[in-house]
Amino acid sequence: MRRRPVTRGRKAAAAREAPIYPDRELTNMPPFKDEHVLLIAPGSQMTLAQLGLPETFTPARFRFPTRMFPAQKEGEYEPYRIRERRNEVKVGNGNGAPKSTPKEDVEMKDVESAGQDAAPKPEGEGAEGTEKTEEKTQVVEEILYEEDVTTEEGAVYPIQDGRIVDWPCFYALLTHIYNALSPPFHTPILMIAQPVWSARDREAITQFVFEKFKVPGFSLMDSALAACYGYGVQTATVVDVGKGKVDVTAVTDFAVNEHGRGIALQGCGGDAMTDRLLEMLGPRGFTREMCEQLKRSNITEIVPPGTPLPGAAVTARQGVNPATAATTGADGNDSAPRGPGEGTQTGTETNGEEDEGVLDVAAIVSGNTTEYLANMEKDKSAKKGGAADPRSKLPNNKKEKAAFQFEEFVPMEEESAVGGAKRYMRHNREIEVGAERFLLTSPSQQIGDRLSSGILEDIATQIHHTILAVPDATKRSELWDSLIIVGCGSKVRGFTQALLGVITQKFILSPSATIFTSEIPSAFTTPLPTGGTNTPATMGQPGPLYHPAAHGVNPLLVAATHNNPGMVAPGTPGMDPNGTTHYRSSGHSQTPTSAKTLRLPEYFADFKDQGNSNAPGASVGPSGASQGGHGTEEACFLGAQMAAKVFFVLDQGLTKGYMSRVEYNDNGPSAIHEYIL
Amino acid sequence: MNSSNPPQAGEYGGDEVSAIVLDPGYSTTRAGFAGEDAPKSLIPTYYGKYNADGQEKLVFGDDVFVTPRPGLSIYNPIGKDGIVEDWDMAEKVWEYSFTSRLTGAKASNPLHNGLNDISNDELPTDMEVESDEKPLADSPLLMTEPGWNPVKAREKTIEIAMEKWGTPAFYLARSGVLAAFASGKASALVIDIGASNISITPVHDGMILKRGVQHSPLGGDYISSQIRALFKKNSPQPITITPHYLISSKTAVEAGQPPQAKYKTFPAEKAPDATYRALLEERTLSEFKECVVQVWPGPNKLSATGPTGVSNEEMARSSPGRPFEFPDGYNQLFGADRFRVVESLFDAKAAILDSDSSFPTPTQAQTLPELIKASLSGVDVDIRPHLLGNVVVTGASSLLYGFTDRLNHELMQLFPGPRVRISAPGNTGERRFGSWIGGSILASLGTFHQMWISKKEYDEHGANIVEKRCK
Helix, strand or coil: CCCCCCCHHHHHHHHHHHHHCCCCCCCCCCCCCHHHCEEEECCCCEEEEEECCCCCCCCCCEEEECCEEECCCCCCEECCCCCCCCCEECCCCCCCCEECCCHHHHHHHHHHHHHHHHCCCCCCCHHHHHHHHHHHHHHHHHHHHCCCCCCCCCCECCEECCEECCHHHHHHHHHHHHHHHCCCCCCCEEEEECCCCCHHHHHHHHHHHHHHHCCCEEEEEEHHHHHHHHHCCCCEEEEEECCCEEEEEEEECCEECCCCCEEEEECCCHHHHHHHHHHHHHHHCCCHHHHHHHHHCCCCECCCCCCCCCCCCCCCCCCCCHHHHCCCCCCCCCCCCCCCCCCCCECECCCCHHHHHCCCHHHHHHCCHHHHHHHHHHHHHHHHHCCCCHHHHCCHHHCCCEEEEEEEEEECHHHHHHCCCCCEEEEEEEEEECHHHHCCCCCCCCCCCCCCCCHHHHHHHHHHHHHHCCCCHHHHHHHHHCEEEECHHHHCECHHHHHHHHHHHHCCCCHHHHCCCCCCCHHHCCCCCCCCCCCCCCCCCCHHHCCCCCCCCCHHHHHHHHCCCCCCCCCCCCCCCCCCCCCCCCCCCCCCCCCCECCCCCCCHHHCCCCCCCCCCCCCCCCCCCCCCCCHHHHHHHHHHHHHHHHHHHCCCCCCCCEEHHHHHHHCHHHHHHCCC | CCCCCCCCCCCCCCCCCCCEEEEECCCEEEEEECCCCCCCEEEECCEEEEEECCEEEEECCCHHHHCCCCCCEEECCECCCCCECCHHHHHHHHHHHHHHHHHCCCCCCCCCCCCCCCCCCCCCCCCCCCCCCCCCCCCCEEEEECCCCCHHHHHHHHHHHHHHCCCCEEEEEEHHHHHHHHCCCCCEEEEEECCCCEEEEEEECCEECHHHCEEECCCHHHHHHHHHHHHHCCCCCCCCCCCHHHEEEEECCCCCCCCEEEECCCCCCCCCCHHHHHHHHHHHHHHHHHHCCECCCCCCCCCCECCCCCEHHHHHHHCCCEEEECCCCCEEEECCHHHHHHHCCCCHHHCCCCCCCCCCCCCHHHCHHHHHHHHHHCCCHHHHHHHHCCEEEECHHHHCECHHHHHHHHHHHHCCCCCCCEECCCCHHHHHCHHHHHHHHHHHCCCHHHHCEEHHHHHHHCCCHHHHHCC
16 A cells, blocks of 8 residues: 655645634644545445545446455455466456466556556546546456456355345455555545444444544445435435335435334345346246346336236247347347347447447537437337337337347357366347336235235335334425435336336325315424414414315315304413423324425436446446446435535534544544434 | 554554443334434334244334235234233344344444454454354343333343343333433423323432322323224214225325225235234324324313303314325314314213223223322322422323323312423424433433443342342
């Protein structure tokens, strides 16, 4: 690890920032700088990490698969699958030369040099910075490709359903990430905490980070809160759809409501959808990997409840042995089968996506943008679904069948014959699926452990439970109207709409039940009585309550309002000894009268991408492969960047956003709870 | 410290681990670290049991409300009077309450709990935790108990804490006393309106006055039974509560119209049983209590006549009703009835009779005013005025709208002489978790060390030491 002396430049920067907080002692703690902040967001599948805060916040630069492989030595872990042979062929960078040096060293050197390049750059040159970053990413990715991509045999997954199940492995992963990014000493870390982590877990992580990495500052931020930061709201219901679990959290005024929180709801995440697809398509020869990629493909869609499905319910046309029969089928709407050689693994994907991604800007500027884009989309789907088929002009959810690109790694045989080291290439082929692709959230056939009616209903029920458990009843309506849905599981097309559909079906109150209370302007929905009044709930309400705009909607209610003789509150002299308000648990209305999702602020262009991209091979684990299209589902990471900017750089610890090393030394790891956000 | 230099290893000298406060109630169990202002962990004391793959499975925590399981049935280890009946399960539920959010399943690894030096270079990687490690091996524990907890139950509690959880130090405190502490009072008359019980606890100088402790079953569950009785007699048609899990979708209907919902059906052998349905109905009922139910604020009973000659019931009727929609979409306006369901807490004659109810018709002696009277008559005359000047209201059911107003009127009528002052926190959390918060305060005091029973003392004297030390 390199040591870097404090430069004059940094001191000067510190002095420049000093006047903002004159009471801070600069000698004690030089301020942190943007490029030194390390962000880590561990997840069950991928751990996102980034060193430095860019000018405009972007999706995480590094994605480490959350798994390690046992090393030769008992109890130690390696990030790659260790093979016995030393002369491995590096497929990733294409040179194919045998390599004798250990991989770890190679990577360290590469990253370090990239880091050194990036370090001296003056501030304000954002463009250059990002360019450098790209380069660095490339380097790491290429290295990562060289692992044995075909199998994850023996991999240890330290996080399952958000829980840390293997601590040594988790620590090894953190160490690997830290070393890979090689931050300077004056680097604070902000880590996104999974809701399921217990208080002791958080203490253990805090202790590890301080004692192993010797960080000057550490912050553990709850993932739900991070999502709120990302969206820039202080009250919201955060639904995090992960790999194997879903977390539902009500955040009010930047405070996480622990009570009633839906923590690690099992069997509701992305895996559950894959399992359901496998259940339907498995008998037709689909493997789990195929279902996983089908789920990620853009032909898969969750349709809102009650939408008629095209064609018969089960129409998958798939050979018994898809690996060979695949899409060479006789039907006219298949394009020619794609043979090997089209998608050899050379870093970039060659399945024609690249040129499709280039938009004709002139056409957009001159013409009707949406029309143009819609046309492009159609062209694209036409290409995918087979250009000859007129039905392919239909929107996806009207098409009876559609095909997706299945990508897999196929050994190149001639290579394996020669050197003994196997080479793999990416191989694309099309697989056609029927209406099953709309049914991935439907309830499973066999009743297993749960009488679920599909994961959407489970999530909706949990949202209802969570919001109902929020003690401040006046906030509940706002919580229903501020749903934030994050997590890669929510990337499936139509997920959000379908979830809102289920909520509407099950929980939204009919207007007649809420005419009294829900239509009061927001100024009246916080009807906390002033001290000492004994006015019963409904009597103290101001005028609008008695004259609901919707007269005639409900004769019963109108009758009730008009019979009101304007009764005087049976007031008694103020007797509340504290003179404070009595919390009223009555006098608020039932919720929800509506349910809406929030929109991510538009000024983060990189987070606009609304998921649904086919990220081929991501589940196979060509680890670190840049998966295009990370959008709103990673709002947590956006929030983490914002929080890091605020806590570490802007206010220098005044909000107690992070725990400094001094505080750690004084109070020990358990003091982290005072800083947990 | 110049942070550009690597910090020295082992600078951190270790800090003592904060105690865990466990406040088990009939409806919910609260657990958290001492010194915090709210329990981190709040779980239902109810747990679920079902069979899957031929083996019995248990469900703890909020999951019982969210996920219906095949053949699920619901139990509560605590009896109606607030005393534990099923010790094995009580232990499991309580253990879940602190392991799920606080301590994790096992005690933290000795290498990571900050109590051991760790070498500079690397953390040792062979971190094998002893498999018989107990969940509370490094946390002192403070537990609460109702004022009428029998000796046997107290001894059993310390036995579980010491033997099963391996806590190094233990203390058992009365929930009433702790609620008084939470309000910053050493002497108080604590009125606790819980789910299964209402109780009156006189506290003097931090000590419980046992002769004055009174309790009766007219708590939140009783109010629920009154609401059910009301629904049964509802016109135009009786209301049945269909919990959300039985409904697949609903359609908006006009008030008072029969519901139009699509129901779910489960195969008979897979359907959760009646106890599960009752638990989920209870969720709807608590929403009803929050949104609709109101305590007649007084003065005087609902059945009495007001100062203007108009009967209170007439007044209640003339106030605008409050609408409520049930999970199946049925909705209705509730008028004066919403006052009646809680009136019997103060006036036994006002109880809505229901022959199916599991609660016997309340007697006047069980009502709040009578309990308070009985409680005060059990304590020394000299301290009665002092207690009346420090009435502490706690418990979630006391959050019923208008409750403290009515209580104040009742107290002023009962005791016209001395000054009555009610102290009821305005914050819902402080009201619901009064005794937990008191425990959090007590266990974070420096003097807690002198109070607790250490493992060594327990080993020496046996479980009976709890009688001597935790008075």
